[in-house]
Amino acid sequence: MQGQPAERERAALATELAAWMAEGIPPPSTPPDEQRFAAFAQRVFTYQFTANLAYRRYCEWRGVTPETLAGWQDIPAVATDAFKEASLTCFPPERSERIFETSGTTQGERRGRHYLRSDALYRAAALPNFDAHVRPDGRPLTPVVLFFAPAALPSSSLAHMFGMVTGSWGSAGSHGDGHTYFAGPAGLDLEGAAQRLAGLAAAGAPVLLMGAAFAFVHLLDHLATAARRIPLPAGSRIMDTGGYKGRSREVSKTDLYRMYTTALGIPDDHIVNEYGMTEMSSQFYDGVLRGERTRRKMPPPWVRTRVVDPETLAPVPLGTTGVLWHLDLANLDSVAALQTADLGVALHGGFEVLGRAAGSAARGCSLAVEDLLHAQR
Amino acid sequence: MPSADGDRCQRFPPAAEPLTPARLSTLAAALRTAGAGLSAMPVHAIIATVNRALTRLAGTDAVNVAKLAAASGYHPATVRAGLRDLSLAFSTQQLEHLIEREIGGPGPLDGFAARPDGRGWSRAFGPALSVLVMAGSVYPAVAESVILCLLAKSPCLLKLPSRDPAFALMLCAALAGEDERLGRALAAVSWPAWDHQMHAAAFGAAETVIAYGGAEAMAAVRALVPPAVRLITHGPKLSLAVIPAADAQPAAVAEAVAADVAAYDQQGCVSPHTIYVTGSLDSATAFGERVAAALAAREREQPRGMLTPSAAVAIRQARGAAEFRPGAAVFASSGSTAWTVIVDPEPAFAVSCLNRLVYIKPIVSLAALPAALAPVAPYLQTAGAGGDDAFRLAVAEVCGPLGVARVCPLGQMQQPPADWRHDGRPRLLELLRWTDIDRTQAAMGAARPTA
Structure with a gap:
């Protein structure tokens, strides 16, 4: 299967996967359809093995080929840092519809690139998952985003996702003609966001407030300086994402969520944490709005996540910390199996994210690469 | 929160009461006083004591090796090899080489010694109190900094590394076990990086602060050491x-x-x-x-x-x-x-x-x-x-x-x-200050080599 046949299989997979995604996210109690996943995983691996020469060599070196693959668990995963080294695609990267880049934390550091062949498949994966976890009630919401507009930051997968989900319900839920995005070249427009929120609160329009967690810390600090509280209308909710460390003062997740409630009147069960990566096409959400009592990330039907021991790469027992391994079939045109640098805890039916591994801080007097990056910041 | 017993194990000399800035000041004052005992020891006696202590450490039993391994994460084989190498690295001969290379011999450490150029007499004094901010668990680096202070006859207050305090504590105990004059001149404690009152108490009492650590830690120490106190930093390499x-x-x-x-x-x-x-x-x-x-x-x-x-x-x-x-x-x-x-x-x-x-x-x-x-x-x-x-x-x-x-x-x-030359500079010499006795100008003129 090469050339034309591979292209035909790719088109078939894209159509069939999108159809599966359009069926939506089943309730948490539904057992996952293992057979369907396994069959798709085998086909996606076969396609990627055929169409991506660098990945094929990587797999062959490990003795794994489509013929010998025993199960999806054995699909060789690529380290996310490899996205900084090569264009990991099953198509000529210059034909990308979009290119997402990881945010380099320091100058001079190479950025990882995820080349997107088809925005349609990305969309097909993102929207039903978002709707199931953030708008399971289908309620009209006015989006307020503490982040850049997609056009202002085209290389950001996060900006793209915010744009996609706010655009997906058009202007039907939007209230008034106020701004949606409150970050620009000058940084976060905290006062603008506060005024917009106050206006929506006065109008009684439920709000979906979205952004990176560090931006929320800044907004809450901004409100606190004037001892302001903006109780948002019932049904309002928050979707936050990303770490709580490094970009602003450090705040524990528990403290931050308590502050959301105090300052914005949003109860804990209306705060949804999202976890996504530049290198992935699918996302993960807390299930609090769909009645789950404890926070955990449950993969959508076309994704499997394992928490593995970084030393041995074997899955860790429940309740144990390890590093996250994803198989995301929506990554049809890049690499589906990913070995991340994100630490997490294995939970029944899902996992919780602890954040990016801090690297290996030197124990002695040598300089580890992390320290050097820090020193140059 | 560590138990009282856990805390007790994390200090030298062992103590049960929690460390406060006032107690740290008292400890620093006691160390300064103990400097007199150290000064009175001839440097060859200090070297001999160091050797005995390191030899004893090299023969540390399996229980203590396991303790060190647990504290550092090293495999016990690495711990054993590290302890064995220490006694060789800081042997009498090695330490005599060091003194010879840096100050021409032990004479000026023990009293006023005639200068080889005949122009007078000189004596070297170590800091009245050295505060060592330790960073990690590489044994020779920890041992070197303590031994250099002892050769300079300077009492030491060690701020233990948060990772692996065990080796530094064991070293202090081994040195104290060989000679109580060394024991009285050594203390090893820890406090959180954010506790600036503790830093002030320690650094304020020091004549010299010697700090190891990452770039950020070095910048933090630099900001906290009073201008009158000498600071020697060893950043990451x-x-x-x-x-x-x-x-x-x-x-x-x-x-x-x-x-x-x-x-x-x-x-x-x-x-x-x-x-x-x-x-x-x-x-x-x-x-x-x-x-x-x-x-x-x-x-x-x-x-x-x-x-x-x-x-x-x-x-x-x-x-x-x-x-x-x-x-x-x-x-x-x-x-x-x-x-x-x-x-x-x-x-x-x-x-x-x-x-x-x-x-x-x-x-x-x-x-x-x-x-x-x-x-x-x-x-x-x-x-x-x-x-x-x-x-x-x-x-x-x-x-x-x-x-x-x-x-x-x-x-x-x-x-x-x-x-x-750790980091390219002499180490012992950097710790010392000197008192010179000049001869008369006539005598110095006579001693000047003739061209």
């Missing part, structure tokens, strides 16, 4: 090795490189991150394979220690990235992160995530080194070099101007002699 193409064949060379990488799981400032091999990518790759075999053999004898999940993830990502780097090759332990060799055609110095992960790179000739090392030049420490004395000289000619402080044969990077 990087090391490399250079091998001539002709030397890349013998297994012994690969084994020596593996020994340098494996020592203290690469945590030392003298541990190599990148090994340059002059010549082609093919010969670098062949050498990488030999180093991999040597690291595998070493893993069987002296396994790499336990890692945090983050440290293991860093190795997984470094390996995984290199797998997709054009021209690169990865040789690695399977089923573990125990050891990794990454052969990389890109000549720029690569900073390792440590824990036995080393980069091997081809370089056209030594003349290409300055460009490859330029981005990390401020951090360079030691260059291991293969080949003969002439090659080591050539490496020193190139690396010296960049800031490399020491060029040494392969296999002994982690065993610098006691008299080495």
Whole structure:
């Protein structure tokens, strides 16, 4: 299967996967359809093995080929840092519809690139998952985003996702003609966001407030300086994402969520944490709005996540910390199996994210690469 | 919160009550007083005491080795090898070399001594109190800083590293066990990095502060040390090795490189991150394979220690990235992160995530080194070099101007002699202040060598 046949299989997979995604996210109690996943995983691996020469060599070196693959668990995963080294695609990267880049934390550091062949498949994966976890009630919401507009930051997968989900319900839920995005070249427009929120609160329009967690810390600090509280209308909710460390003062997740409630009147069960990566096409959400009592990330039907021991790469027992391994079939045109640098805890039916591994801080007097990056910041 | 007993174990001398700024000030005052006892000891007696203590440490029983292993994460074999090497590194002969090299002999440490030039007499005094801010768990670095203070007859207050305080505590106890005058002049405590009152109490009492740590920690210490107190900082450093193409064949060379990488799981400032091999990518790759075999053999004898999940993830990502780097090759332990060799055609110095992960790179000739090392030049420490004395000289000619402080044969990077210029400067001399007695001008004139 090469050339034309591979292209035909790719088109078939894209159509069939999108159809599966359009069926939506089943309730948490539904057992996952293992057979369907396994069959798709085998086909996606076969396609990627055929169409991506660098990945094929990587797999062959490990003795794994489509013929010998025993199960999806054995699909060789690529380290996310490899996205900084090569264009990991099953198509000529210059034909990308979009290119997402990881945010380099320091100058001079190479950025990882995820080349997107088809925005349609990305969309097909993102929207039903978002709707199931953030708008399971289908309620009209006015989006307020503490982040850049997609056009202002085209290389950001996060900006793209915010744009996609706010655009997906058009202007039907939007209230008034106020701004949606409150970050620009000058940084976060905290006062603008506060005024917009106050206006929506006065109008009684439920709000979906979205952004990176560090931006929320800044907004809450901004409100606190004037001892302001903006109780948002019932049904309002928050979707936050990303770490709580490094970009602003450090705040524990528990403290931050308590502050959301105090300052914005949003109860804990209306705060949804999202976890996504530049290198992935699918996302993960807390299930609090769909009645789950404890926070955990449950993969959508076309994704499997394992928490593995970084030393041995074997899955860790429940309740144990390890590093996250994803198989995301929506990554049809890049690499589906990913070995991340994100630490997490294995939970029944899902996992919780602890954040990016801090690297290996030197124990002695040598300089580890992390320290050097820090020193140059 | 540590139990009272746990806390008691984390201090020397052991104490049950919690440390407060007032208690720290009292402790510092007691150390200053104990300086008199130390001053009265002839330096040869201090050296002899240090030797006895290190010999005792080298014979530490399995229980204490296990304690040290648990505290540091090192494998017990690494702990045992480290303790054994200490008694050799700081032997009587080594310490006498150090004193000879830096101040011409022990005389000025014990009293006013006639200067060799005949122009008068001089005596050296160590700091009335040295505060040592320790960073990590590389035993020679910890031992060196304490021993240098003792040779300078300076009482020491150690701020223990948060990771692995066990070795420094065991060293203090061993020294105190041999001579109570040393014991009274040593204390080791810890306090959180954010507790500025404690820092003020310690640094305010010091004559000299000697600090080890990362760039951020050094900046924090610099801001907290009063202007009148001397501050000597040892920031983080990087090391490399250079091998001539002709030397890349013998297994012994690969084994020596593996020994340098494996020592203290690469945590030392003298541990190599990148090994340059002059010549082609093919010969670098062949050498990488030999180093991999040597690291595998070493893993069987002296396994790499336990890692945090983050440290293991860093190795997984470094390996995984290199797998997709054009021209690169990865040789690695399977089923573990125990050891990794990454052969990389890109000549720029690569900073390792440590824990036995080393980069091997081809370089056209030594003349290409300055460009490859330029981005990390401020951090360079030691260059291991293969080949003969002439090659080591050539490496020193190139690396010296960049800031490399020491060029040494392969296999002994982690065993610098006691008299080495750590970070390129004398160590004992840096601690000392001098009192000179001048002779009369007439006598000094007479003593002046005639042209």
